[in-house]
Amino acid sequence: MGKGKIIFLNGVTSSGKTSIVEALQDREDCYFYVVANDLFQEMVGERFLREDYWGHLSRVIILMYHTAKMYSDMGHDVLIDGILVERPEIAPHYEQLRAILADNPLSIVEVACPLEVCRARNIARGDRYETQSDEQAAIMAQGIDYALRVDTDRMSSEECAEAVVRALI
Numbered sequence: 001m002g003k004g005k006i007i008f009l010n011g012v013t014s015s016g017k018t019s020i021v022e023a024l025q026d027r028e029d030c031y032f033y034v035v036a037n038d039l040f041q042e043m044v045g046e047r048f049l050r051e052d053y054w055g056h057l058s059r060v061i062i063l064m065y066h067t068a069k070m071y072s073d074m075g076h077d078v079l080i081d082g083i084l085v086e087r088p089e090i091a092p093h094y095e096q097l098r099a100i101l102a103d104n105p106l107s108i109v110e111v112a113c114p115l116e117v118c119r120a121r122n123i124a125r126g127d128r129y130e131t132q133s134d135e136q137a138a139i140m141a142q143g144i145d146y147a148l149r150v151d152t153d154r155m156s157s158e159e160c161a162e163a164v165v166r167a168l169i
Contacts, residue, residue, distance in 0.1 A: 001074075001075040002075060003075065003104050003105055004071060004075050004077040004078060004105075005072070005077045005078070005105050005169065006068050006077075006078045006080065006101060006104055006105060006106045007078070007079050007106075007107050007108075007109060008080040008097070008106065008107070008109065009021065009079060009080065009081050009082070009109050009111050010083060010108055010109065010110055010111060010144065011110065011112065011113065012083060012113075012115075012118055012132075012133040012134075013083070013122065013128050013132050013133050013136060014119075014128060014132075015111045015113040015133065015152060016111055016113055016160065017081045017111045018036070018038075019152070019157035020150070020157050021036075021079050021081050022157065023156075023160065023161035024079065024161045024164065027161060029169075030165060030169055031077065032078060033071050033076055033077070033079070034078070034079045035068050035071075035078060035079070036080070036082065037064070037082040038081070040060045040061065040064045041057060041060060043060060044057070054087050054088075054089040054090070055089050057089075057090075058089040061082070061090060061093075062090070062096065064080070064082070065080075065096070065100045065101065066100060068101070068104075069100055069101055069104055072101075072104040072105070073104070083140065084108075084140065084141040084144060085140055085141060086141050086142075087139060093141055094143070094144060107148070107168045108144055108145065109147060109149070109150060109168075110146045110148070110149040111150055111152060111160075112149055112153075113152045113153050114153055115137060117153050118133035119131065147167065148164065150163050150164070
């Protein structure tokens with residue numbers, strides 16, 4: 001049994017990562033398990049996040065990468081819905097991801113969207129604050145070796161999913 005593909009959708013909040021995940025899951029020509037920052041963050045509990053947000057989030061993100069590795073090692077394809085940020089609590093984040101998944105087929109997709117569009121999406125969603133995407137963009141990891149770039153301001157979620165399938169599957 002070969003290792004499953006791991007596709008990391010990397011982008012700031014409201015850039016469209018989860019919508020692309022949903023579009024990929026609606027397809028009949030591929031199947032992925034999904035691990036996501038938001039899902040793993042929910043495992044921590046609000047009290048702990050209030051006490052030490054980045055400390056707890058950093059640990060659970062690393063656990064998320066090990067979970068993706070486990071699925072891949074068992075031959076299953078995995079989508080990671082996340083964001084590679086560089087914070088002291090998790091630095092060097094990108095290098096840690098690469099080390100954990102060094103023996104697995106990892107492709108990182110840049111999910112791009114203009115920050116002004118992300119701000120408007122944050123407001124419309126109501127569960128994010130307006131400048132959250134801007135703050136994440138300021139601490140996003142640099143020098144990432146992207147396999148593909150999709151722009152959710154110019155392409156629908158379905159078109160982005162199609163581009164992922166064509167390029168990486």
